[in-house]
Amino acid sequence: EPEVTQTPSHQVTQMGQEVILRCVPISNHLYFYWYRQILGQKVEFLVSFYNNEISEKSEIFDDQFSVERPDGSNFTLKIRSTKLEDSAMYFCASKRDTDTQYFGPGTRLTVL
Amino acid sequence: QQQVKQSPQSLIVQKGGISIINCAYENTAFDYFPWYQQFPGKGPALLIAIRPDVSEKKEGRFTISFNKSAKQFSLHIMDSQPGDSATYFCAAGSNGAFIGRKAAGNKLTFGGGTRVLVKP
Numbered sequence: 547e548p549e550v551t552q553t554p555s556h557q558v559t560q561m562g563q564e565v566i567l568r569c570v571p572i573s574n575h576l577y578f579y580w581y582r583q584i585l586g587q588k589v590e591f592l593v594s595f596y597n598n599e600i601s602e603k604s605e606i607f608d609d610q611f612s613v614e615r616p617d618g619s620n621f622t623l624k625i626r627s628t629k630l631e632d633s634a635m636y637f638c639a640s641k642r643d644t645d646t647q648y649f650g651p652g653t654r655l656t657v658l
Numbered sequence: 659q660q661q662v663k664q665s666p667q668s669l670i671v672q673k674g675g676i677s678i679i680n681c682a683y684e685n686t687a688f689d690y691f692p693w694y695q696q697f698p699g700k701g702p703a704l705l706i707a708i709r710p711d712v713s714e715k716k717e718g719r720f721t722i723s724f725n726k727s728a729k730q731f732s733l734h735i736m737d738s739q740p741g742d743s744a745t746y747f748c749a750a751g752s753n754g755a756f757i758g759r760k761a762a763g764n765k766l767t768f769g770g771g772t773r774v775l776v777k778p
Contacts, residue, residue, distance in 0.1 A: 550701075579765065589702060589747060589768040602765055637701050645690045645709075645751065647766060649701035
C-alpha cells in the first residue's frame with residue numbers, strides 16, 4: 547500500500563539555523579499538508595498546498611516558514627531561522643480528492 | 659469557533675471493555691469527522707470517519723456516533739484489546755470549502771487527544 551514518507555526522522559539544529567524537512571506524498575495525490583505536534587499536545591495545521599500554491603495557512607505559518615514542491619514527487623517545509631519553540635514533530639500529509647488525509651511518520655525537530 | 663474539544667484526556671479500560679471518547683465542535687461548516695489513532699513515535703493513522711448525513715458508522719470493533727444537532731460525535735471501541743492502547747484524536751474538516759477562488763484544501767482541526775490504556 548502506498549504511503550507518505552518523510553526524511554529525516556530526526557533533525558537536531560541550533561537556534562537560528564535553517565532546516566528543510568522533506569516529504570514524498572503518495573504519488574497520485576493532489577493536496578499536500580504540513581502539521582506539527584508539540585510533545586504531548588494536539589496536532590496543529592500549518593499549511594495546505596494545492597495546484598502548486600498555498601491554499602491555506604495557519605497563524606503559526608509565519609514568514610519564517612515556506613513550502614515548495616520542487617519536482618513531481620517531493621514536498622518540502624523550510625524554516626528559515628529556527629526558534630526553540632519550533633521543536634516539535636512535523637507531519638506531512640496528502641490526499642487525492644477524497645476526504646482521507648494520509649499522514650507520514652513525522653520528523654522530530656529538536657532546536658537547541 | 660474552529661476548536662474541537664475532546665474528552666476524556668485519558669482512559670483506562672480492562673480488556674474486553676468498551677472505550678468511549680467524545681468530541682464536540684462549534685463550526686457548522688465542518689462536514690467531515692475522522693478519528694485517527696496514533697502510536698508513540700508514529701504519525702496519525704485514519705481509523706474511521708463519518709459525514710453528517712449519517713448518525714452512526716461501524717467498522718469492526720470501532721463505531722462513530724454522530725449527533726448533528728448537538729454538534730457532538732463519539733468513538734466507541736468495543737471489546738477493547740491491549741493492542742488498542744494508543745492516543746486517539748478526533749478531527750473535523752470542511753471539504754470543498756473555498757477561500758476566495760482557491761480551494762481551501764480541507765485542513766483538519768484536531769481535538770486534544772485521548773490516551774487509551776487497555777489493561778490485560
